[in-house]
Amino acid sequence: MRVPEFTQSEEASRKTFLALLQATSLPGSxxxxxxxxxxxxxxxxxxxxxxxETTFFSPDPEISQALERTGARAVDVSExxxxxxxxxxxxxxxxxxxxxVGTMVYPDSSASLYLGCQLEQGLPLLxxxxxxxxxxxxxxxxxxxxxxxxxxxxxxxPLGWDVFLxxxxxxxxxxxxxxxNIGPRSH
Amino acid sequence: xxxxxxxxxxxxxxxxxxxxxxxxxxxRRKILxxxxxxxYQVPYASREMPIARGWGTGGLQATLALAGPSSKVxxxxxGSDDSVNAANLRRFIARMTGCDATRDTLECTILQSRHRCxxxxxxxxxxxxxxxxxxxxxxxxxxNMTRARLMHADQDYGLMWLxxxxxxxxxxxxxxxxxxPSLVNGRYVMSPSPIPRWDVPTLHQAxxxxxxxAGREKRIYAVPxxxxxxxxxxxxxxxxxxxxxxxxxxxxxxxYKFMNEIPETDGTARHEISDxxxxxxxxxxxxxxxxxxxxxxxxxNGTFYHDGFLxx
Numbered sequence: 001m002r003v004p005e006f007t008q009s010e011e012a013s014r015k016t017f018l019a020l021l022q023a024t025s026l027p028g029s030x031x032x033x034x035x036x037x038x039x040x041x042x043x044x045x046x047x048x049x050x051x052x053e054t055t056f057f058s059p060d061p062e063i064s065q066a067l068e069r070t071g072a073r074a075v076d077v078s079e080x081x082x083x084x085x086x087x088x089x090x091x092x093x094x095x096x097x098x099x100x101v102g103t104m105v106y107p108d109s110s111a112s113l114y115l116g117c118q119l120e121q122g123l124p125l126l127x128x129x130x131x132x133x134x135x136x137x138x139x140x141x142x143x144x145x146x147x148x149x150x151x152x153x154x155x156x157x158p159l160g161w162d163v164f165l166x167x168x169x170x171x172x173x174x175x176x177x178x179x180x181n182i183g184p185r186s187h
Numbered sequence: 188x189x190x191x192x193x194x195x196x197x198x199x200x201x202x203x204x205x206x207x208x209x210x211x212x213x214x215r216r217k218i219l220x221x222x223x224x225x226x227y228q229v230p231y232a233s234r235e236m237p238i239a240r241g242w243g244t245g246g247l248q249a250t251l252a253l254a255g256p257s258s259k260v261x262x263x264x265x266g267s268d269d270s271v272n273a274a275n276l277r278r279f280i281a282r283m284t285g286c287d288a289t290r291d292t293l294e295c296t297i298l299q300s301r302h303r304c305x306x307x308x309x310x311x312x313x314x315x316x317x318x319x320x321x322x323x324x325x326x327x328x329x330x331n332m333t334r335a336r337l338m339h340a341d342q343d344y345g346l347m348w349l350x351x352x353x354x355x356x357x358x359x360x361x362x363x364x365x366x367x368p369s370l371v372n373g374r375y376v377m378s379p380s381p382i383p384r385w386d387v388p389t390l391h392q393a394x395x396x397x398x399x400x401a402g403r404e405k406r407i408y409a410v411p412x413x414x415x416x417x418x419x420x421x422x423x424x425x426x427x428x429x430x431x432x433x434x435x436x437x438x439x440x441x442x443y444k445f446m447n448e449i450p451e452t453d454g455t456a457r458h459e460i461s462d463x464x465x466x467x468x469x470x471x472x473x474x475x476x477x478x479x480x481x482x483x484x485x486x487x488n489g490t491f492y493h494d495g496f497l498x499x
Binding site: 004024049051053054130132 | 212219221409
């Protein structure tokens, strides 16, 4: 009995997806993607998830160009379901604010934001919610602090963004169900 | 002469995991959304599978989106590894993904199940895939799907409470056996699929991820680890699991595990542990084989492992 071929692209997509799945089900924990450096890490995420049934946005010309072959439509931030931001600057906040948080009837129509960052350094965030046993403290650098303020203001569960923090080959998820407290654990 | 074998397409002519790339990506997108919004039913396309809708196509698609050569897959049907449905699904998944099959709950990475959760506790990293015939818990009180969706949006579960109240008034207890409505993460009421009430608490603050997938109804939803799953109950009338405390398993002599009731010709009944993988291990252990028994959700006195979650 021969098994259908497990091609390289199948293998990469599956590995990427399992990392995203474990990350989403255990927010705050770090998982390994199939590609370890920019821009291949973002492109691998896109190839695992998006195709001509979806829309995307990326300010990064290299990623946008690579994504064209997936058949997904490049649209504005306010419409894009999948958004890949290798670097998010303070100036981008006014734009990213317009990303969809979904509707009460279809909360799954919200945007998923993939943000480049450095994990385990910088701003401490305290996370609680589904998938977290009690609470977990993480550290993120390279994402403006005010992004988290905007994120918290716009999140009104079940509405909100699913945020994925990408640091080279590592990913950490903060879905909308997670409560984010800015600053370290208070003792 | 043409034979059945010569007409059959070779299995390596299929895509890996049977599903084509578009189907797999769509399922994966929807699974991520489902985990991000615990208990919310995410619509998905649900492809044609080589089994009929209603026979586990939802669970099968979710499993195929997850499984690969590194996976160990266990499939059960009402607790049994050996029923026709479970055996065929297991063989199909193994053929299409090259994964290993197992009967041991502790070993598996993916456990696909029709209508049971295992007795042994699942751990972090394991995924329970439940086949769901009817995902819409509100259907019995609101047959219109569009209105039911609005009720979920409004968190309007009054009719659900009324249904349970009427059961109390008419019968003196909750008579909902399987698919007991449960509040997930304090927001969405979901059907936990037709698992017995015995199994519903095992989804609460669990270590593992649960994915519930309804192929015919084209809905997928999930319960992440460490998430509140609260069976609906009143402050003075509590949710109860099945009363089987005076039943003893015929094969293993165990009590306080979920049992199958097997009617005898003389009108009496025998009982057997429904989770055959667990029962087999108990027997092997008795016979001196080296098997590892995991910790169970209910201990040997029938006490659930989360203290105080089940009230009496």
